Amino acid sequence: MNSTTDPGITVAYLVSAVLFILALRGxxxxxxxxxxxxxxxxxxxxxxxxxxxxxGMLLGGAAVIxxxxxxxxxxxxxxxxxxxxxxxxxxxxxxxSLVGLAAVFVAASALNAPQSFGIxxxxxxxxxxxxxxxxxxxxxxITFTGAVIAFAKLQALMSGSPIIFRGQHKLNLGIGILxxxxxxxxxxxxxxxxxxxxxxxxSLAIGVLLIIPIGGADMPVVxxxxxxxxxxxxAGIGFTIGNVALIVTGAxxxxxxxxxxxxxxxxxxxxxxxxxxxGFGTDSGAAALVGASGDKSVKSGSxxxxxxxxxxxxxxxxxxxxxxxxAQAQHAVREMAELLKEEGVEVKYAIHPVAGRMPGxxxxxxxxxxxxYDEVFELETINNEFSTxxxxxxxxxxxxxxxxxxxxxASPIYGMPILEVDKAKTVLFVxxxxxxxxxxxxxxxxxxxxxxxxxxxxxxxxxEIVQALxx
Amino acid sequence: MTPAxxxxxxASLAHKAAALAQNAAGFAAEQAxxxxxxxxxxxxxxxxxxxxxxxxxxxxxxxxxxxxxxLAVTNAISSVIIVGAMLxxxxxxxxxxHTFGFIAVTLAGVNIIGGFLVTQRMLxxxxxxxx
Numbered sequence: 001m002n003s004t005t006d007p008g009i010t011v012a013y014l015v016s017a018v019l020f021i022l023a024l025r026g027x028x029x030x031x032x033x034x035x036x037x038x039x040x041x042x043x044x045x046x047x048x049x050x051x052x053x054x055x056g057m058l059l060g061g062a063a064v065i066x067x068x069x070x071x072x073x074x075x076x077x078x079x080x081x082x083x084x085x086x087x088x089x090x091x092x093x094x095x096x097s098l099v100g101l102a103a104v105f106v107a108a109s110a111l112n113a114p115q116s117f118g119i120x121x122x123x124x125x126x127x128x129x130x131x132x133x134x135x136x137x138x139x140x141x142i143t144f145t146g147a148v149i150a151f152a153k154l155q156a157l158m159s160g161s162p163i164i165f166r167g168q169h170k171l172n173l174g175i176g177i178l179x180x181x182x183x184x185x186x187x188x189x190x191x192x193x194x195x196x197x198x199x200x201x202x203s204l205a206i207g208v209l210l211i212i213p214i215g216g217a218d219m220p221v222v223x224x225x226x227x228x229x230x231x232x233x234x235a236g237i238g239f240t241i242g243n244v245a246l247i248v249t250g251a252x253x254x255x256x257x258x259x260x261x262x263x264x265x266x267x268x269x270x271x272x273x274x275x276x277x278x279g280f281g282t283d284s285g286a287a288a289l290v291g292a293s294g295d296k297s298v299k300s301g302s303x304x305x306x307x308x309x310x311x312x313x314x315x316x317x318x319x320x321x322x323x324x325x326x327a328q329a330q331h332a333v334r335e336m337a338e339l340l341k342e343e344g345v346e347v348k349y350a351i352h353p354v355a356g357r358m359p360g361x362x363x364x365x366x367x368x369x370x371x372x373y374d375e376v377f378e379l380e381t382i383n384n385e386f387s388t389x390x391x392x393x394x395x396x397x398x399x400x401x402x403x404x405x406x407x408x409x410a411s412p413i414y415g416m417p418i419l420e421v422d423k424a425k426t427v428l429f430v431x432x433x434x435x436x437x438x439x440x441x442x443x444x445x446x447x448x449x450x451x452x453x454x455x456x457x458x459x460x461x462x463x464e465i466v467q468a469l470x471x
Numbered sequence: 472m473t474p475a476x477x478x479x480x481x482a483s484l485a486h487k488a489a490a491l492a493q494n495a496a497g498f499a500a501e502q503a504x505x506x507x508x509x510x511x512x513x514x515x516x517x518x519x520x521x522x523x524x525x526x527x528x529x530x531x532x533x534x535x536x537x538x539x540x541x542l543a544v545t546n547a548i549s550s551v552i553i554v555g556a557m558l559x560x561x562x563x564x565x566x567x568x569h570t571f572g573f574i575a576v577t578l579a580g581v582n583i584i585g586g587f588l589v590t591q592r593m594l595x596x597x598x599x600x601x602x
Contacts, residue, residue, distance in 0.1 A: 064569070076585025095543075112571065244515075251519050
């Protein structure tokens with residue numbers, strides 16, 4: 001009855017797993033990425049068809065399965081087509097929650113019909129299957145509620161600021177230990193329904209508690225982490241039901257999310273523990289206005305000034321941040337760059353690893369605005385070019401350009417890798433106000449002689465510059 | 472406690488232990504019959520460890536510019552959990568198992584189609600400089 005008894009199905013699952021690896025391999029370059037995605041789709045199709053062809057599959061069951069795929073697929077297709085590219089982070093969070101929830105339901109159904117997977121009879125499951133099932137259940141539940149909270153924060157359904165209360169970490173630790181104890185009891189019980197759902201409930205609670213203290217701008221780490229969790233949950237279920245495709249995919253996704261989390265943490269020079277404990281940043285920079293800067297003078301300019309300076313430059317680097325995404329200014333930025341290029345100015349884009357609300361967020365937004373990907377550069381590649389750059393146009397970014405990260409050991413962002421825009425001849429800062437950035441620290445760049453502040457909405461300001469350039 | 476009492480207790484304990492052992496043996500035999508179809512854990516674990524290593528090297532080769540599509544596509548492929556949901560739905564079992572299976576199939580279905588489509592949409596936007 002089990003899938004693994006039929007070598008044909010096992011081979012099909014193995015082929016799927018290989019195709020998934022190739023799909024990820026394709027992402028090493030934009031040229032090969034699309035073909036990679038098609039290989040991934042092929043892998044999924046093979047896995048689904050092979051399972052439908054399972055010798056024990058009931059005809060009615062197959063019909064119900066196809067119904068489920070059609071309903072789910074229709075919803076997925078509508079959402080994927082309609083979603084705005086700025087809203088990608090919350091979409092990814094929502095999708096992660098579904099993987100977590102699916103893992104919970106597969107675990108629940110394996111508990112009710114273990115004979116389908118060859119792991120025992122109801123109430124008498126194999127010991128190792130119960131352990132594997134608990135892992136899938138607990139991580140799946142955490143992924144579900146964690147992703148729901150991340151979604152709510154990104155969609156601004158709840159405040160992005162950290163929610164912290166006394167004894168929070170002790171509470172989490174206590175619940176964690178309780179879950180472990182319950183898992184042991186669950187395994188000894190041979191698969192108690194009650195214990196199963198108590199473990200699920202506590203894990204769902206932990207998912208909420210883990211994500212609420214993490215601030216909005218740490219979302220790139222949260223999304224990567226949830227990505228990783230969803231992988232480990234899938235792997236746990238893969239072990240439970242003895243499915244190779246699921247185990248391999250779970251391992252791939254698990255390591256992918258873990259590596260992305262690592263890259264994001266490194267981009268902020270913070271440890272994953274520091275991010276997880278949360279409480280960093282306030283999300284609304286305006287609230288954290290630093291009084292000490294009040295007496296220093298800043299130079300501010302108009303769109304016309306900016307247009308004049310940039311059109312007379314030979315090289316301009318654009319540094320976009322989350323503010324550009326919020327203002328939906330990417331199209332205006334591309335238009336500005338086109339006009340500058342017509343005047344013979346060299347234009348490049350510099351992306352900080354943690355800019356935006358998810359890894360690679362800025363790259364997608366710029367691609368959406370039809371900025372060619374070979375004009376967009378990562379921090380390590382472009383950082384030594386700032387000293388030979390005439391003008392840097394910083395739009396919606398702040399902390400990632402702050403020289404205090406290199407010079408002031410007392411600063412909370414000290415040690416964070418920054419884009420060294422201070423080395424350029426002139427820095428143009430598009431900002432709505434003098435408010436400090438997410439980290440709540442003052443940016444000394446604002447007060448330098450070669451800095452010009454452009455106060456206003458990122459999109460409006462850029463459009464005005466476009467108008468001035470057109471004159 | 473007299474030696475006789477001790478001996479008596481020991482005897483009863485031994486008797487219980489024997490009964491337990493017999494039960495355990497019976498249980499193990501029952502388990503063995505039921506579970507012959509499930510691949511051995513060590514075999515699955517070996518595959519898992521290898522896949523973690525493959526994942527490690529493959530993911531580090533992904534260009535940072537495509538980290539968003541990476542998140543979307545890993546999300547789509549992790550929905551291969553649908554194979555578990557399909558077996559839970561389509562093989563003989565009780566109504567509860569079938570219902571949970573169906574819910575999981577639908578959820579994974581959203582993710583599979585949505586995940587691959589949104590990845591394709593994103594990747595379609597990455598264009599080279601027009602020369």
